[in-house]
Each structure stands twice: as structure tokens, then as C-alpha cells.
Amino acid sequence: MGVGTPQDLLAGVGMGYDMFDCVLPTRNARNGGAFTSEGRVAIKRAAYARDERPLDPRCDCRCCTIFSRAYLRHLHQSGEILAARALTEHNLYFYARLMREAQAAIASGTYRTFAAYVTKMIDDGERAEMENKINVV
Numbered sequence: 001m002g003v004g005t006p007q008d009l010l011a012g013v014g015m016g017y018d019m020f021d022c023v024l025p026t027r028n029a030r031n032g033g034a035f036t037s038e039g040r041v042a043i044k045r046a047a048y049a050r051d052e053r054p055l056d057p058r059c060d061c062r063c064c065t066i067f068s069r070a071y072l073r074h075l076h077q078s079g080e081i082l083a084a085r086a087l088t089e090h091n092l093y094f095y096a097r098l099m100r101e102a103q104a105a106i107a108s109g110t111y112r113t114f115a116a117y118v119t120k121m122i123d124d125g126e127r128a129e130m131e132n133k134i135n136v137v
Contacts, residue, residue, distance in 0.1 A: 006035055006098055006122055010115040013102050025095050029087035032076045035094050037118075039125025041069070043087065048073040061093035062086075 003012060004024030012020065025035065032044040036056035041048075043055075051069040063072075063086040075083035098118070105114035 006095070007119050009095070009098065010102065010119055013099075013106075014111065014115055025091035026088050029091045030084045032083070032087065033091075034087050035091050036125070037094075037121060039122050039128070043069065043073050043076050043083070045073075055087075055090055056094065059090065059094060059097070061090050063090040063093075 003009070003020065004022035009020055028035070028040075032042060034041040034043060034055055037058040038056065041055060048069040051073075053069055054064040055067070055069055055072060056064050067075075067086060072083055072086060075086070101118075102111065102114065105111040
């Protein structure tokens, strides 16, 4: 219990774990949360009301190729089930891609470098998100 963020999964893989069971990607999605290569995104924030960027610029899932952050926020704020479905699909896609990339890094002998890089990118993105949140409020 309590393990489920991308950083947690990378730490677990680094310790040799290869199976995880977590509700975090789906629960967060139902509540307007998304995991991205740039950290977590809380789509209900007013800062995304006119944001035409994809949810995650590094992602090629259906949600990221079709919907903007502004549209996802509109769906979430309107109570549309499509918001939860799209964010769930994205989060599961994000986690699956992260594990595929981790597997490839293990096979190439670069796992430690990969995990450190991805963790830094996510942590830096989350720090920037918090700074923006403080500046917007």
C-alpha cells in the first residue's frame, strides 16, 4: 500500500520488483489528476482554462493527440464522464509506457541513468507546477 507514483515504481524496479497493483492512476484520473512526463497535472486548476497544449507533449495516447488541457478542464468542470475516461486512458498509457521504457533501459544496461533522468524530469515539473500554483492564486 502507498506505492504507486511513477517515482515509486521506478524505485521498486530498481530494487528488483517487477509487479505492481495500484489504483492511483485511475483514482487520480477520476478526480482530475494526470501523470505526465513533466509531473502531475491537476486539470481542474483555472490556469488550464485556456491552455491549448496537449496534456503531455511527450505522449502519443489518444487523449493527448485529440484533447487540449482547456477542453479536458471544461469536461471535468462540467462533470462529463469523458473527462474521467480520457484521463484514465492517459494515465494507464503513461504507466505502461514508463514500464516499457524501464524494461528497455534494463535490457540496455542503462536503468540507473534512465530512472534518475525520469525522476528528475517529473520532480522538476512538479516543482514548477507548485510554483505556478502559488503565483496564480
